[in-house]
Amino acid sequence: MKNTIKKIFSTSDSEAIVQEAKKQIIRELDVPSRRLFLQRGLTLGGIAMLTGCDISDNASVETALGKISGFNDRVQGWLFGSTRLAPVYAESMITRPFPFNAFYAEDDAPDVDGLAYRLKIAGLALDKREWSLLALYKMAQVSQVTRHICVEGWSAIGKWGGVPFGDFLRLIGADLTAEYVSFKCADEYYTSIDMATALHPQTLLALTYDGQILPRKYGFPMKLRIPTKLGYKNPKHIEVIEITNKFSGGYWEDQGYNWFGGS
Ligand SMILES: Nc1nc2c(c(=O)[nH]1)N[C@H]1C(S)=C(S)[C@@H](COP(=O)(O)O)O[C@H]1N2
Numbered sequence: 001m002k003n004t005i006k007k008i009f010s011t012s013d014s015e016a017i018v019q020e021a022k023k024q025i026i027r028e029l030d031v032p033s034r035r036l037f038l039q040r041g042l043t044l045g046g047i048a049m050l051t052g053c054d055i056s057d058n059a060s061v062e063t064a065l066g067k068i069s070g071f072n073d074r075v076q077g078w079l080f081g082s083t084r085l086a087p088v089y090a091e092s093m094i095t096r097p098f099p100f101n102a103f104y105a106e107d108d109a110p111d112v113d114g115l116a117y118r119l120k121i122a123g124l125a126l127d128k129r130e131w132s133l134l135a136l137y138k139m140a141q142v143s144q145v146t147r148h149i150c151v152e153g154w155s156a157i158g159k160w161g162g163v164p165f166g167d168f169l170r171l172i173g174a175d176l177t178a179e180y181v182s183f184k185c186a187d188e189y190y191t192s193i194d195m196a197t198a199l200h201p202q203t204l205l206a207l208t209y210d211g212q213i214l215p216r217k218y219g220f221p222m223k224l225r226i227p228t229k230l231g232y233k234n235p236k237h238i239e240v241i242e243i244t245n246k247f248s249g250g251y252w253e254d255q256g257y258n259w260f261g262g263s
């Protein structure tokens with residue numbers, strides 16, 4: 001994003017500025033919203049209206065571009081209402097072996113001590129007691145076979161089991177009118193999601209993978225499995241869950257990935 005802005009600023013031709021801004025805007029939109037725009041006809045005037053910026057001059061291009069990602073979050077929030085279900089698959093379609101991905105190599109995945117582990121609850125919840133792994137395992141579980149889509153260009157079908165996250169949030173007396181739920185992980189990873197996604201019926205506090213206790217590489221002891229979102233919105237090795245009205249971004253989101261990250 002920064003390089004493109006520099007490129008825009010270094011050109012003196014205003015038509016070139018507009019064209020470059022338009023290309024950047026299209027690149028910034030995720031596939032579903034891009035499709036929507038193409039259907040409705042993407043015009044620069046439309047973009048200017050939506051961002052509230054006149055993008056015909058240099059100074060306002062930066063402001064307009066800065067607003068695109070937030071705008072994209074709102075479009076996606078509207079496109080992917082909390083009732084839209086992700087496709088589910090037959091067990092025979094599970095991808096074996098299921099890929100590992102993280103910002104480090106598989107051998108460096110955190111080695112969390114399951115006995116000492118305590119899940120911490122922070123922010124807007126009535127019951128902020130810590131959870132042992134055993135207490136989590138005792139809760140009613142469901143499982144589902146869904147597709148994980150990574151923004152890096154691969155997807156794979158897997159089977160995750162665990163507690164519907166909405167059930168868990170209700171159980172701890174979370175403020176369901178709060179804007180966000182954010183996650184801190186054992187490996188310095190972090191992300192946050194909107195409350196509608198947290199309450200989505202397919203969003204799981206996942207404790208198992210393919211019928212086994214969640215393996216270390218896939219996020220032991222616990223991850224959030226959100227089949228309506230891209231891979232980077234699915235935090236592994238969760239240590240702290242916070243219910244909050246404060247926006248807190250995410251590991252990849254803070255480096256430019258779209259925050260909503262719908263799939
Ligand atoms: N804690 C943690 N969670 C994470 C990541 C990470 O590096 N650390 N990477 C994310 C990304 S980009 C992807 S694609 C998935 C990969 O999950 P998998 O290893 O189960 O395939 O985890 C997501 N959650």
Ligand SMILES: [Mo]
Nearest residue numbers: 150151231232
């Ligand atoms: Mo990813």
